[in-house]
Amino acid sequence: MVDSNKKKLTTNFGVPVADDQNSITTGSPHYTLLSDTHLIEKLAHFDRERIPERVVHAKGTGAHGYFEVTHDITQFTRADFLSQIGKKTDLFVRFSTVGGEKGSADSARDPRGFAVKFYTDEGNYDMVGNNTPVFFIRDAIKFPDFIHTQKRHPAKHTKDPDMMWDFLSLTPESIHQVTILFSDRGTPKSFRHMDGHSSHTYMFYNQAGEHCWFKWHFKADLGFQTLTDAEATELAGTDPDRATKDLYDSIEAGEYPSWTVYVQIMTADDAKNYKFDPFDITKVWYHADYPLIPVGKMVLNRNPENFFAEVEQVAFAPGNFVPGIGVSPDKMLLGRLFSYPDTQRHRLGANFHQIPINASKAGLTNNYQRDGVMNIDGNGGAGPNYYPNSFDGPEPDAQYAVPAIDVTGLVDRHPFVLSDVDFVQAGELYRRVMSDADRSNLISNICGNLGQAQRRIQLRQTALFYKADEDYGKRVAKTLGLDLTEVKNLAAMSQEERVKATMS
Numbered sequence: 299m300v301d302s303n304k305k306k307l308t309t310n311f312g313v314p315v316a317d318d319q320n321s322i323t324t325g326s327p328h329y330t331l332l333s334d335t336h337l338i339e340k341l342a343h344f345d346r347e348r349i350p351e352r353v354v355h356a357k358g359t360g361a362h363g364y365f366e367v368t369h370d371i372t373q374f375t376r377a378d379f380l381s382q383i384g385k386k387t388d389l390f391v392r393f394s395t396v397g398g399e400k401g402s403a404d405s406a407r408d409p410r411g412f413a414v415k416f417y418t419d420e421g422n423y424d425m426v427g428n429n430t431p432v433f434f435i436r437d438a439i440k441f442p443d444f445i446h447t448q449k450r451h452p453a454k455h456t457k458d459p460d461m462m463w464d465f466l467s468l469t470p471e472s473i474h475q476v477t478i479l480f481s482d483r484g485t486p487k488s489f490r491h492m493d494g495h496s497s498h499t500y501m502f503y504n505q506a507g508e509h510c511w512f513k514w515h516f517k518a519d520l521g522f523q524t525l526t527d528a529e530a531t532e533l534a535g536t537d538p539d540r541a542t543k544d545l546y547d548s549i550e551a552g553e554y555p556s557w558t559v560y561v562q563i564m565t566a567d568d569a570k571n572y573k574f575d576p577f578d579i580t581k582v583w584y585h586a587d588y589p590l591i592p593v594g595k596m597v598l599n600r601n602p603e604n605f606f607a608e609v610e611q612v613a614f615a616p617g618n619f620v621p622g623i624g625v626s627p628d629k630m631l632l633g634r635l636f637s638y639p640d641t642q643r644h645r646l647g648a649n650f651h652q653i654p655i656n657a658s659k660a661g662l663t664n665n666y667q668r669d670g671v672m673n674i675d676g677n678g679g680a681g682p683n684y685y686p687n688s689f690d691g692p693e694p695d696a697q698y699a700v701p702a703i704d705v706t707g708l709v710d711r712h713p714f715v716l717s718d719v720d721f722v723q724a725g726e727l728y729r730r731v732m733s734d735a736d737r738s739n740l741i742s743n744i745c746g747n748l749g750q751a752q753r754r755i756q757l758r759q760t761a762l763f764y765k766a767d768e769d770y771g772k773r774v775a776k777t778l779g780l781d782l783t784e785v786k787n788l789a790a791m792s793q794e795e796r797v798k799a800t801m802s
């Protein structure tokens with residue numbers, strides 16, 4: 299007899315279970331019987347435990363916390379959660395690596411995902427960014443190809459330097475992000491020790507309906523600290539879940555990680571005349587032109603109670619806006635708006651918004667969408683399931699309209715034409731921002747990896763480094779033992795000529 303005060307083990311339908319250690323079988327010999335419905339339920343549920351891992355950012359961890367407004371930016375945005383100094387909003391954050399599978403090492407060289415879900419009084423707002431202010435590509439149509447090169451080779455089923463550097467060298471707009479990724483910033487010390495950025499430009503609009511463009515920046519209060527390549531490689535073997543543990547343990551110990559949150563603001567007029575396309579995610583806006591404006595503080599102070607329920611099932615989407623924040627004409631961002639809820643319907647099911655970690659605050663969700671797999675929120679009860687109706691159903695409210703944007707021109711596949719301006723910021727980062735030690739580590743990190751690719755691909759990529767900065771290209775060429783004259787010749791060519799010259 300079990301102590302009657304103890305919780306009773308039950309089936310999924312609440313019926314007490316008498317024995318959870320011995321299957322029902324025949325006497326002798328022991329053939330298991332179909333009549334053991336508890337065994338069958340237990341195995342069948344187990345068989346369905348795994349859901350598809352995220353197609354990217356599969357390995358990650360998360361925590362709960364809050365955002366607190368410290369500065370007034372209501373002149374730019376009507377967002378309610380930013381409306382008052384001192385206002386606090388609950389949030390959930392997930393940090394991740396990008397290319398690896400669910401079991402991969404936290405210390406891998408990779409950008410880190412930095413996704414924040416704000417549970418605001420006007421619905422959920424997601425900031426789905428990275429720890430880098432820029433990205434490899436600037437058109438969503440290239441994303442699946444890019445990600446294939448970061449994953450496994452179709453035949454060898456291993457990571458493949460040829461695939462990766464072939465794509466990057468054929469996609470020169472990646473040079474800025476490649477320079478960040480192969481610096482020690484590509485291996486942050488932990489999730490607590492890294493910054494977060496929206497990378498994209500978004501729209502702010504205020505109560506008067508005036509809009510401007512902005513970018514988010516979350517600066518780690520512990521500073522952006524990094525690992526060397528040797529340290530990261532060692533950790534991948536000895537403690538592959540180090541960053542996951544670090545976040546959990548620091549919160550358990552009451553050492554709450556925090557970030558000071560800023561925005562950069564560009565007026566709509568400035569955007570028309572800036573020195574490069576302000577919606578191009580391969581570039582940063584210079585802080586000298588658009589200084590960081592403080593907004594608030596983000597603190598993580600509570601661990602998930604259940605990893606699967608919260609971290610695995612959380613679903614962020616860059617299109618989850620609240621009034622006061624909106625989309626910009628960045629074609630990477632616009633592609634992302636489709637991709638996230640689409641993959642989440644596949645990964646979690648049509649009613650993924652009802653999973654508690656994804657649900658808006660109680661009572662905020664009111665619409666006419668009904669039914670679907672795993673509908674658990676009452677499904678609108680007996681209320682009307684169509685609009686318009688004259689039965690007191692929820693109504694749209696025009697006061698939440700997003701400002702209209704003027705658009706002209708032809709509908710076409712407009713290319714971003716590669717130009718010298720696409721190499722400027724990578725060169726500046728190398729020359730002006732990095733220390734001597736940073737540059738040495740960068741060269742060594744690149745060469746350790748690029749050195750495993752075919753020589754023609756090494757030459758093509760090194761020409762791009764040379765275009766960004768001559769010293770950068772020369773040092774990579776020297777370390778890889780490439781002929782510098784050949785690199786210089788390739789650097790002087792157009793991308794089309796360079797590709798032709800390095801085809802075989």
Ligand code: HEM
Nearest residue numbers: 352355392411412413427428433438441497633634637641
């Ligand atoms: C067109 C380009 C992109 C596409 C199509 C894309 C697509 C995706 C998809 C399908 C997921 C999995 C989502 C899920 O299963 O819940 C994902 C995750 C993620 N992406 Fe992107 N992505 C793109 C670019 C970016 C960029 C530029 C950033 C950062 C600025 C970013 C940040 C993230 C983050 C942080 C996650 C993980 C979210 C989480 O923790 O659940 N992605 N992306």
